[in-house]
Amino acid sequence: MKTKGExxxxxxxxxxxxxxxxxxxxxxxxxxFEGLKDRYDxxxxxxxxALARLSAESLVVSEGQRGFVVAPVSVADLEDLTNARVLLExxxxxxxxxxxxxxxxxxxxxxxxxxDRLQSRLGAHYYFDxxxxxxxxxxxxxxxxxxxxxxxxxxxLHLFDRANRYRRMSSQFRTKWRPKDVExxxxxxxxxxxxxxxxxxxERHIRETTENVIEFAGHLFLQxxxxxxxx
Amino acid sequence: MKTKGExxxxxxxxxxxxxxxxxxxxxxxxxxFEGLKDRYDxxxxxxxxALARLSAESLVVSEGQRGFVVAPVSVADLEDLTNARVLLExxxxxxxxxxxxxxxxxxxxxxxxxxDRLQSRLGAHYYFDxxxxxxxxxxxxxxxxxxxxxxxxxxxLHLFDRANRYRRMSSQFRTKWRPKDVExxxxxxxxxxxxxxxxxxxERHIRETTENVIEFAGHLFLQxxxxxxxx
DNA sequence: CGCGCTTGTTTTTTCGAAATTTTTTTAGTT
DNA sequence: AACTAAAAAAATTTCGAAAAAACAAGCGCG
Numbered sequence: 001m002k003t004k005g006e007x008x009x010x011x012x013x014x015x016x017x018x019x020x021x022x023x024x025x026x027x028x029x030x031x032x033f034e035g036l037k038d039r040y041d042x043x044x045x046x047x048x049x050a051l052a053r054l055s056a057e058s059l060v061v062s063e064g065q066r067g068f069v070v071a072p073v074s075v076a077d078l079e080d081l082t083n084a085r086v087l088l089e090x091x092x093x094x095x096x097x098x099x100x101x102x103x104x105x106x107x108x109x110x111x112x113x114x115x116d117r118l119q120s121r122l123g124a125h126y127y128f129d130x131x132x133x134x135x136x137x138x139x140x141x142x143x144x145x146x147x148x149x150x151x152x153x154x155x156x157l158h159l160f161d162r163a164n165r166y167r168r169m170s171s172q173f174r175t176k177w178r179p180k181d182v183e184x185x186x187x188x189x190x191x192x193x194x195x196x197x198x199x200x201x202x203e204r205h206i207r208e209t210t211e212n213v214i215e216f217a218g219h220l221f222l223q224x225x226x227x228x229x230x231x
Numbered sequence: 232m233k234t235k236g237e238x239x240x241x242x243x244x245x246x247x248x249x250x251x252x253x254x255x256x257x258x259x260x261x262x263x264f265e266g267l268k269d270r271y272d273x274x275x276x277x278x279x280x281a282l283a284r285l286s287a288e289s290l291v292v293s294e295g296q297r298g299f300v301v302a303p304v305s306v307a308d309l310e311d312l313t314n315a316r317v318l319l320e321x322x323x324x325x326x327x328x329x330x331x332x333x334x335x336x337x338x339x340x341x342x343x344x345x346x347d348r349l350q351s352r353l354g355a356h357y358y359f360d361x362x363x364x365x366x367x368x369x370x371x372x373x374x375x376x377x378x379x380x381x382x383x384x385x386x387x388l389h390l391f392d393r394a395n396r397y398r399r400m401s402s403q404f405r406t407k408w409r410p411k412d413v414e415x416x417x418x419x420x421x422x423x424x425x426x427x428x429x430x431x432x433x434e435r436h437i438r439e440t441t442e443n444v445i446e447f448a449g450h451l452f453l454q455x456x457x458x459x460x461x462x
Numbered sequence: 463c464g465c466g467c468t469t470g471t472t473t474t475t476t477c478g479a480a481a482t483t484t485t486t487t488t489a490g491t492t
Numbered sequence: 493a494a495c496t497a498a499a500a501a502a503a504t505t506t507c508g509a510a511a512a513a514a515c516a517a518g519c520g521c522g
Binding site: 005006007009045048049050052053055056057058062063064065066077080081083084087088091149150151152154155159 | 236237238240241276279280281283286288289295297311315383
């Protein structure tokens with residue numbers, strides 16, 4: 001069941017990436033080779049390659065010849081990330097709405113449907129579900145994937161993932177979530193109708209999520225505000 | 232003369248990066264380990280780590296277990312890059328003009344002066360000079376570095392470098408350049424005066440450079456248009 | 463003649479031991 | 493006790509040989 005052209009290093013990179021984004025490897029945690037070798041069952045050099053990749057993605061930071069550390073978190077970083085996301089997301093959405101064709105619209109409806117179905121099946125707890133997070137990501141990607149700009153899409157995905165780490169962190173420390181199912185629906189409708197307001201809706205969606213995360217989990221990563229600014 | 236905390240891998244990464252940006256390693260070129268081992272005088276694993284970093288920066292692309300290739304170039308990629316740059320550059324400039332203080336203004340004047348002095352010393356050929364390119368980059372950075380957004384600055388620099396590769400490519404294939412010295416001066420003045428028009432000026436500056444590159448060197452990389460879109 | 467298979471060659475990828483560097487511990491001096 | 497310096501321990505970084513995979517050439521067969 002191994003995808004063609006997949007190398008051990010790229011596999012470790014993916015797994016490690018997942019572990020960081022899902023906070024199984026905690027922000028600020030020191031990454032010691034001996035431990036990682038056990039955990040992922042590969043050699044030094046292979047690990048090192050994976051870490052180099054992650055470091056270029058700013059999910060881990062490399063400290064000279066003093067090893068690697070999981071990228072720290074801070075309110076300032078989350079806010080910075082949020083502003084950058086708003087800028088990019090608005091632009092790729094705007095372009096998508098301009099260029100999008102029938103297939104694009106169909107894909108949006110399809111991925112919304114998948115997300116929505118799982119959401120009703122899971123009830124109030126959907127917010128903590130891994131699979132839902134995947135479908136949620138796919139839905140948002142489908143909205144903007146017609147923008148014809150690989151460069152912007154790449155950066156957008158990058159920021160999306162980093163922000164997702166914060167969302168998941170916060171989800172570990174709360175038990176309920178007031179469902180805003182309608183929000184996604186209204187965003188989709190506005191996008192499909194090419195309403196200019198769609199840009200405002202997506203911006204509000206992003207900012208509200210951030211505010212929510214800070215409200216619930218902000219105190220958890222207030223301490224290392226300073227550390228994150230070196231990234 | 233080795234900077235503290237610099238590892239062999241990061242050194243190779245930097246050198247290789249320079250070689251790619253300066254087109255000493257040509258776009259699309261296959262990167263064979265045996266050859267690189269000679270060129271940079273390091274071992275397999277160390278090379279591999281540098282390549283992994285570069286690949287995450289999309290300066291090289293990795294082809295499954297078929298090795299690495301210098302990222303190809305294309306008109307489409309350059310145009311995509313240019314649009315993304317305009318978006319980011321306008322934003323960081325806007326923010327810088329809002330937050331910038333006295334020190335920021337002083338730094339701008341200083342780096343403009345350095346660039347301008349070298350420019351007059353070099354005459355019409357300044358455009359081909361490595362050192363001028365560095366000072367030019369520093370000047371543009373100084374304009375925007377007060378924006379208080381590490382995330383945006385990071386992405387901006389990334390795009391700036393990638394676009395610079397195109398500029399340098401084109402400079403290899405022309406002998407003269409109509410100097411537009413006044414342009415930088417007028418941008419600087421507008422920025423320091425907090426004129427909203429500065430955003431338009433910077434946008435035009437970026438787009439004109441791109442048009443110029445395409446006009447002079449576009450035909451050189453028209454062939455691999457398709458290849459670049461996989462990046 | 464084209465197509466698939468086997469074999470030999472080249473290139474990439476992985477491994478773990480050895481070298482280097484940082485961190486911790488210990489001992490000595492003021 | 494506080495502060496340095498030296499030695500030991502621990503961790504990271506590098507290396508090149510060995511394993512694995514891709515590629516190329518030759519061979520047999522329908």
